[in-house]
Amino acid sequence: xxxxxxxxxxxxxxxxxxxxxxxxxxxxxxxxxxxxxxxxxxxxxxxxxxxxxxxxxxxxxxxxxxxxxxxxxxxxxxxxxxxxxxxxxxxxxxxxxxxxxxxxxxxxxxxxxxxxxxxxxxxxxxxxxxxxxxxxxxxxxxxxxxxxxxxxxxxxxxxxxxxxxxxxxxxxxxxxxxxxxxxxxxxxxxxxxxxxxxxxxxxxxxxxxxxxxxxxxxxxxxxxxxxxxxxxxxxxxxxxxxxxxxxxxxxxxxxxxxxxxxxxxxxxxxxxxxxxxxxxxxxxxxxxxxxxxxxxxxxxxxxxxxxxxxxxxxxxxxxxxxxxxxxxxxxxxxxxxxxxxxxxxxx
Amino acid sequence: xxxxxxxxxxxxxxxxxxxxxxxxxxxxxxxxxxxxxxxxxxxxxxxxxxxxxxxxxxxxxxxxxxxxxxxxxxxxxxxxxxxxxxxxxxxxxxxxxxxxxxxxxxxxxxxxxxxxxxxxxxxxxxxxxxxxxxxxxxxxxxxxxxxxxxxxxxxxxxxxxxxxxxxxxxxxxxxxxxxxxxxxxxxxxxxxxxxxxxxxxxxxxxxxxxxxxxxxxxxxxxxxxxxxxxxxxxxxxxxxxxxxxxxxxxxxxxxxxxxxxxxxxxxxxxxxxxxxxxxxxxxxxxxxxxxxxxxxxxxxxxxxxxxxxxxxxxxxxxxxxxxxxxxxxxxxxxxxxxxxxxxxxxxxxxxxxxxxxxxxxxxxxxxxxxxxxxxxxxxxxxxxxxxxxxxxxxxxxxxxxxxxxxxxxxxxxxxxxxxxxxxxxxxxxxxxxxxxxxxxxxxxxxxxxxxxxxxxxxxxxxxxxxxxxxxxxxxxxxxxxxxxxxxxxxxxxxxxxxxxxxxxxxxxxxxxxxxxxxxxxxxxxxxxxxxxxxxxxxxxxxxxxxxxxxxxxxxxxxxxxxxxxxxxxxxxxxxxxxxxxxxxxxxxxxxxxxxxxxxxxxxxxxxxxxxxxxx
Numbered sequence: 033x034x035x036x037x038x039x040x041x042x043x044x045x046x047x048x049x050x051x052x053x054x055x056x057x058x059x060x061x062x063x064x065x066x067x068x069x070x071x072x073x074x075x076x077x078x079x080x081x082x083x084x085x086x087x088x089x090x091x092x093x094x095x096x097x098x099x100x101x102x103x104x105x106x107x108x109x110x111x112x113x114x115x116x117x118x119x120x121x122x123x124x125x126x127x128x129x130x131x132x133x134x135x136x137x138x139x140x141x142x143x144x145x146x147x148x149x150x151x152x153x154x155x156x157x158x159x160x161x162x163x164x165x166x167x168x169x170x171x172x173x174x175x176x177x178x179x180x181x182x183x184x185x186x187x188x189x190x191x192x193x194x195x196x197x198x199x200x201x202x203x204x205x206x207x208x209x210x211x212x213x214x215x216x217x218x219x220x221x222x223x224x225x226x227x228x229x230x231x232x233x234x235x236x237x238x239x240x241x242x243x244x245x246x247x248x249x250x251x252x253x254x255x256x257x258x259x260x261x262x263x264x265x266x267x268x269x270x271x272x273x274x275x276x277x278x279x280x281x282x283x284x285x286x287x288x289x290x291x292x293x294x295x296x297x298x299x300x301x302x303x304x305x306x307x308x309x310x311x312x313x314x315x316x317x318x319x320x321x322x323x324x325x326x327x328x329x330x331x332x333x334x335x336x337x338x339x340x341x342x343x344x345x346x347x348x349x350x351x352x353x354x355x356x357x358x359x360x361x362x363x364x365x366x367x368x369x370x371x372x373x374x375x376x377x378x379x
Numbered sequence: 380x381x382x383x384x385x386x387x388x389x390x391x392x393x394x395x396x397x398x399x400x401x402x403x404x405x406x407x408x409x410x411x412x413x414x415x416x417x418x419x420x421x422x423x424x425x426x427x428x429x430x431x432x433x434x435x436x437x438x439x440x441x442x443x444x445x446x447x448x449x450x451x452x453x454x455x456x457x458x459x460x461x462x463x464x465x466x467x468x469x470x471x472x473x474x475x476x477x478x479x480x481x482x483x484x485x486x487x488x489x490x491x492x493x494x495x496x497x498x499x500x501x502x503x504x505x506x507x508x509x510x511x512x513x514x515x516x517x518x519x520x521x522x523x524x525x526x527x528x529x530x531x532x533x534x535x536x537x538x539x540x541x542x543x544x545x546x547x548x549x550x551x552x553x554x555x556x557x558x559x560x561x562x563x564x565x566x567x568x569x570x571x572x573x574x575x576x577x578x579x580x581x582x583x584x585x586x587x588x589x590x591x592x593x594x595x596x597x598x599x600x601x602x603x604x605x606x607x608x609x610x611x612x613x614x615x616x617x618x619x620x621x622x623x624x625x626x627x628x629x630x631x632x633x634x635x636x637x638x639x640x641x642x643x644x645x646x647x648x649x650x651x652x653x654x655x656x657x658x659x660x661x662x663x664x665x666x667x668x669x670x671x672x673x674x675x676x677x678x679x680x681x682x683x684x685x686x687x688x689x690x691x692x693x694x695x696x697x698x699x700x701x702x703x704x705x706x707x708x709x710x711x712x713x714x715x716x717x718x719x720x721x722x723x724x725x726x727x728x729x730x731x732x733x734x735x736x737x738x739x740x741x742x743x744x745x746x747x748x749x750x751x752x753x754x755x756x757x758x759x760x761x762x763x764x765x766x767x768x769x770x771x772x773x774x775x776x777x778x779x780x781x782x783x784x785x786x787x788x789x790x791x792x793x794x795x796x797x798x799x800x801x802x803x804x805x806x807x808x809x810x811x812x813x814x815x816x817x818x819x820x821x822x823x824x825x826x827x828x829x830x831x832x833x834x835x836x837x838x839x840x841x842x843x844x845x846x847x848x849x850x851x852x853x854x855x856x857x858x859x860x861x862x863x864x865x866x867x868x869x870x871x872x873x874x875x876x877x878x879x880x881x882x883x884x885x886x887x888x889x890x891x892x893x894x895x896x897x898x899x900x901x902x903x904x905x906x907x908x909x910x911x912x913x914x915x916x917x918x919x920x921x922x923x924x925x926x927x928x929x930x931x932x933x934x935x936x937x938x939x940x941x942x943x944x945x946x947x948x949x950x951x952x953x954x955x956x957x958x959x960x961x962x963x964x965x966x967x968x969x970x971x972x973x974x975x976x977x978x979x980x981x982x983x984x985x986x987x988x989x990x991x992x993x994x
Contacts, residue, residue, distance in 0.1 A: 053855070089835045091681070094846075101843050102856060107835035109684050110845025111677065112707050118642070118674040122681025122689075123835070125665055126640045130685065130835050151670040354660045361661035366633045369659070370626060370797045374414050375616040 044075035048085045051105045062217030062243035063096060063164060067103055069223040070133070070162070074106075076224075077231040083131055090133045091120045093140035096171045097164035097243075100135040114145025117152040120159045121346075128347040131231070132159040139169050142178035142198045153209030156235040158345040160227070163200060164217075164241050168249035186248075200240045201324025201338060205317045211237040212324060213337040217244060218257045222268065222335060229337050235345050242333075256333050265328050269336035274307040277332050284308075285323075285331075292322045294331060312340040386601045387558060392451025393605060394459035395553060397546075398476045399468030401444040402434050404546040408466075409446025411550060411567060413792060415559050416450045417617050420607025423450035424759070424793040424904060426458035426978070431647070431731045438500035443475040452606040456758070456904030458791060460980040464556070466549045468492060468523075470501035485517045487552060489545070491524035519598050523548050523589075530588035531581045540578065544585040551589020558604050561590050611796065618795040620759040620788040620901075621648070624692075624718055625655035627766030629662055630798075632688050634767075635774055635806035639664035640682030641690045642675040644697065647730040648786040649720035652692040672700035676717070680704060683713040684844065686810070686834040688770055692718040695737050696727065698781075702745050705779055709749045709870060711844040712821070712830050714773035714780075714808070717751075718766065721785040721900075723976045732976025733786035735900055736951040741781040742929055742958065748867045750874040752776070753929040755783040755900035760795040762788060765926065767803060768881075774808040776877055777829040783928075785950075787978050788901040808832055814839030820854030827880075828873035878930035884938050888914055888921030894991055895942035897968075899925035899955050902979055906948060909984035920988055928955065931962065939966050944991055946971055948984065 049071050057063045074088060088106040092098035094113035101108030107130075111119045120134045141149045141163050152161065168186065169175040175188040179200070183192040204212040211233050215223045223241070230237035242253045251258075256265045263279040275285040282297045284307035295302045308319070320339040326332065363369045395412065399405045406427055416423045428445040435442030449459030464485045467473035469492040480486060493508055507513055508520060527545040528538070554561045565583055572578040593599060618626075632639045643653040643666065657666040665687070669675040676691040683689035693701060698719045708715040721737045723729025741753045752772055756765030762784055769782040811818050811833040820842040821830050833840035842854060850857035851865055886895075887907060898906040903924050910922040923938050925931065939945060939959075946969040947956035956970040971987045973979060 084836075084838065086836055086838050086841060089685075101845065105841055107684075107841050108843040108845075109681070109711070110843065110847065111680075112703055112846050115673060115677040115704065118669060118677035119681035119684075121667065121669075121674075122640060122642060122678035122683075122687075123685045124681075125667060125678075126638065126682035126685040126687040127834075127836060147670050148674055151674070350660075350665060354663055354665070357660040361659075363659070363661055366626070366630045366662065366800050369629065370616075370800075371614065373616065374417065375614050375797065376417055376420070377614050378420070378610045378612055 044078040044085055046071050046075060049074045049088070049105050051103050053102050055103050056099065057096060058247055060246040061096070062166065062245070065217050065220055066162070066164065066223065066241055066243065067100065069220050069227060070104070073224050073227040073231070076228050077131065080228070080232060081131065087129065087131050088133065089123055089130050090135065091116050091123065092135040093145055094171075095137040095140045095169070097135050097137040098140060114140050114143070115148060116140065117145060117148035117161070121152060121155070121157045124157050124159055125347050125350055128158070128351060134159050134161045136161070136163050138163065138165045138167060138179040138200075139177045142200065142203070146178075150203065150207040152236050153204050153207040153238060155346040156210055156343050158234050158347050159236055160230045161236060161238040162227075162241060163238065164243040165200060166243045166245035166249055167197070167252050168245050170245045170248055174248035199325060200238070202321060204238050205321045205324060205339065209238060210235050210339065210341045210343045211337075212240070212320070212339045213237070214240045214242065214324075214333070214335050216242045216253065216257050216266070216335065226337060229340070233340050235343055255328050265332050267326070267332040267334050269310045269312070269323070269334055269338060271310055271312050271337070274304060274309050276304070276307055292326065292331070312337050313342065315341050387604050388601045390603050390605050391453065392449060392455065393464070393557070393603065394447060394449045394462045395464045395466070396445055396447045396462035396476060396479060397466045397549070398443055398445040398472035399546065400437055400472070401430055401432065401442045402437070403444070403468045404543070405444045405446050405468070408546045408550050409448060411564055412553060413448055413617050414567070415554065415563060416448065417615065417794065418563055419559060419605070421450040421452065421605050422455040422608035422610060422794050423448055424455050424458045424791060426787060426791045429731055438469055438471055438497045440471045440475045440501060443472045445472070445476060450605060452608050454608065455793070456907050457981065460982055464553065466553065468546070468549070470498045470503055470507070473507060474501045474503065480516065482515060483517070485519060486513065487519040487521065487549060489523035490520045491522050517598065519596065521552070521592065526588060526592060527585050530584045534577060534581055534584075536577065536581055541581065544582050547582050547586040548589035548592070551586040552593040555590045555593035556599065556602055558602050561586055610794070614797045616795050616797055617792050618760055618763070619651070619790060619792040620756065620762040620784050621651035621720070621790070622655060623760055623762035623795065624756070624766045624782075624784060624789070625652050627763040628656065628688070628690055628716070628770060629659060629664060630763070630800050630803055631767045631770030631806060632662060632664060633800055634803055635688060635770070635808055637686065637688040637774065637808060639690060640679055640687035641666040641692065642669050642678035642682065643667070643692045644669055644672045644675045646672070646694045646697045648722055648789050649692045649694045649697070649718065651789070652718060672697040673704060676701040676704040679715060680708050680711070680713060683708070683715055684711070684835065686832070688716070688774065689714060690716040690718065690770070692720070694720045694722045695724045695740070698737060698740055699744065705751065706745045706747060706749045707846045708779040709745070709751060710846050710849065712777050712870070713844070714777055714832070716766070716769045716773050717779060717781045719781055719783050720789045721783055729976045731786065733901070733978065734951060734974065734976065735785060735902070735949050736954065736974070737783060738928065738951065738954040738958070741783055748871065750871045750929070752778055752780040752874055752877055753783065754780065754927045755925070756788060757900065757903035757924060757926055759788045759791050759793045763795065771804060771806045772877055772880070774806060775829070776827050776873065777809065777832060778874060778877070783900055785901040810834060811837065811840055813837050819852050820844070821849050821852050823869070826876070828869060828876055875930045878933050881927050881930075881932060883934045884923055884925065884932040886921050886923050886938055889919065890921070891941035892919035892921050893943050894920045894988055895939065895945045896920060896922045896988065897925070897945060897947040897959070898922065898949070899928060902948065902950060905979045905981055905984065909981045909988065912981065913985055913988055918988070918992060920992070925955070928958070936963050939963060944969060946988065946991055948972070948979065950974060950979070
């Protein structure tokens with residue numbers, strides 16, 4: 033990692049990033065909590081990476097979530113539908129010193145921007161990608177998205193959705209992405225912890241945020257976030273820790289043959305030693321994929337950093353190549369190039 | 380050099396067309412002949428004509444690849460109407476190209492390739508070498524394949540490798556005809572095949588054999604010589620349009636101090652630009668081959684926000700895909716150069732053929748009122764200046780610029796006088812200094828109406844851009860009706876004011892007369908040739924050729940007003956003529972259009988103009 037030594041780093045605060053623009057999300061929308069968490073995290077990231085407040089750039093596509101850049105006091109660009117990943121790629125590769133955050137939704141990322149999504153993951157561009165997944169088109173007022181569950185009735189699926197949904201984590205890993213995390217909008221502490229880890233990871237850190245659309249898809253994540261059900265339906269992963277969850281903190285995940293299984297510690301001779309220990313850093317994505325795929329009611333939903341495998345970033349690869357070419361190229365300037373190869377002089 | 384037995388005939392200019400199967404190496408043969416032409420001091424222009432398929436079925440007409448060069452002792456502006464010499468490597472290439480040969484032209488054929496099978500594949504019922512259909516031409520029948528094999532028989536070469544060098548046999552023959560020093564080409568072989576000395580030797584031997592074989596032929600009663608052209612003092616090179624475009628961008632980067640960022644996607648006939656920029660990371664020029672055309676332009680817009688000289692390169696269908704994103708660049712008022720190498724359309728159309736049919740798309744092909752600067756390079760070498768100017772205008776005026784070139788000038792080549800980068804105009808992007816207390820995202824320059832460029836990372840200038848309508852000065856999101864009207868006019872006016880910074884429209888010929896011929900873009904060379912030839916006959920015809928289309932030069936109406944008749948010539952159904960009709964309705968316009976995937980010919984243009992003169 034390049035050193036960013038600065039003699040007197042400016043101490044940043046949450047207020048440094050708060051915008052004076054009116055936030056126009058619906059009252060009760062999950063996006064408010066995400067905004068507050070991001071505002072809280074920027075000073076932390078700034079301090080860890082020795083950044084000035086001007087080094088942050090927030091990029092978005094189109095949709096409710098994508099209004100985000102207007103609500104942050106940073107450099108920002110609100111792009112066009114689905115294309116924020118390409119914008120972010122251009123910004124980061126053109127100036128790798130910038131700390132680029134990308135905000136998108138399930139429609140923006142999984143439908144119209146699906147192509148850019150898989151390629152930004154594959155390229156491992158060093159950005160932090162927050163994908164708000166409320167499983168609905170909110171800004172256009174309630175049409176099904178590529179993450180809406182099969183059978184759900186929406187304005188454009190009056191007979192129920194015929195299609196199966198994407199699981200964003202599967203898509204990230206299937207695209208050979210190196211970082212995937214999942215959080216819920218109801219847990220700011222976890223959001224902040226994961227956002228910092230995502231920002232510190234060098235590469236495309238994609239975070240799925242299960243967000244609630246209070247108007248068009250209220251409580252769609254209710255079984256995961258509900259006060260009474262969340263303990264049994266959330267597995268909060270931590271590196272090096274066993275995958276234990278549940279109201280009684282006695283349920284765990286084991287590998288049973290080739291698939292995962294929920295067991296209860298103390299039943300059928302199961303002890304804590306039998307429970308899988310989370311390792312987000314393995315290149316082998318087998319367990320990561322299975323964790324990302326877990327769904328209620330059979331399984332708890334995996335939260336936290338599921339995968340974080342070291343890999344060269346695209347921006348590093350490009351700029352290392354630039355430095356190399358400067359050394360080996362016979363052309364020191366454009367005049368050299370124009371005069372290269374077959375030329376002739378007329379006197 | 381061998382002494383020639385015949386006499387040497389001096390010519391003003393000549394046209395040669397090399398044609399063969401798409402795997403026969405005709406483009407290479409043509410390029411090597413071009414290099415030799417440059418050494419001989421002639422002016423020249425070239426035109427490659429190749430199929431969309433990489434290796435179409437061997438021996439068929441659809442798989443024929445051609446390369447035409449016109450060279451001369453005077454200024455050469457076009458690759459020529461018809462060939463004086465055709466090299467046809469097989470029956471299919473003869474069939475496809477005979478219509479492009481002068482009525483008394485020379486045709487060199489490989490008789491070994493005129494087998495029954497190949498004749499059938501080409502659709503010949505009888506052998507044209509025997510049925511009298513080539514009467515009137517001087518047909519040089521040479522067993523090129525056999526002689527090539529013969530030339531390398533003592534070398535350890537398999538049949539396939541030996542056959543690969545038969546194009547060099549024909550090159551040797553043509554070198555003989557035009558009194559060229561074939562040894563100058565040896566260094567090319569040494570470079571190109573340096574890892575394989577056997578191939579170097581084989582190519583040298585075959586080239587030499589072709590040369591000497593031609594020397595023995597009775598049919599060549601004489602050979603030809605073309606005196607060097609009176610070019611201005613300086614250093615020259617041969618350059619294709621796509622190479623010139625790429626280098627123009629690199630020169631603009633050096634002149635402006637902004638790194639190039641090219642976000643692109645491979646598409647015929649624009650791909651060479653992406654390939655060329657990818658070679659030049661030493662200049663901190665970054666190219667990204669993105670996942671699609673949209674990713675290409677959008678990554679460039681991101682890079683533009685970050686402070687790069689942002690470029691995207693494409694051809695017609697790709698420009699369609701980029702439309703929405705170009706609108707984002709219009710709204711965010713970020714500099715962006717969009718290079719569109721036009722090809723035949725619509726849809727996939729004619730990927731390897733040239734057309735001027737994307738003008739309306741460039742001008743209007745976006746949602747909303749979305750004005751951009753539209754300009755068009757006039758020749759292969761002018762692509763260098765077109766790209767340089769596009770970059771200068773984009774950055775200094777904070778505006779997207781669409782540069783139109785086309786397949787003909789992009790793949791064609793001509794002689795290019797090499798400029799010094801330090802002699803090119805300066806470029807001053809309006810970059811805001813840190814902590815400027817007066818900075819506002821949509822505050823404008825009083826003259827240009829351009830906003831300023833505040834680069835992320837700069838202290839004191841944080842701001843948000845985006846596709847939603849912006850409030851004047853502050854750049855905040857605004858849905859205010861009167862603000863939208865004001866901003867719409869400002870964006871339009873900003874583009875129109877570029878006219879204050881571009882050269883006047885020049886007239887080639889007298890500034891008044893019977894006919895003003897109007898053209899734009901890549902047709903310049905042929906238009907100029909036709910007009911010059913008519914003027915030499917005493918006709919009162921002049922040419923006004925447009926490089927800037929939006930905005931048009933400020934003296935446009937004045938130029939148009941001085942002629943009795945105006946005729947607008949385009950390789951489309953009449954797009955620019957309609958822009959003129961709309962912009963300057965006080966004049967009446969005639970139009971001449973051709974849409975065959977082929978360039979204009981000098982003679983067809985002269986016929987049109989003569990008919991108009993006689994009306």
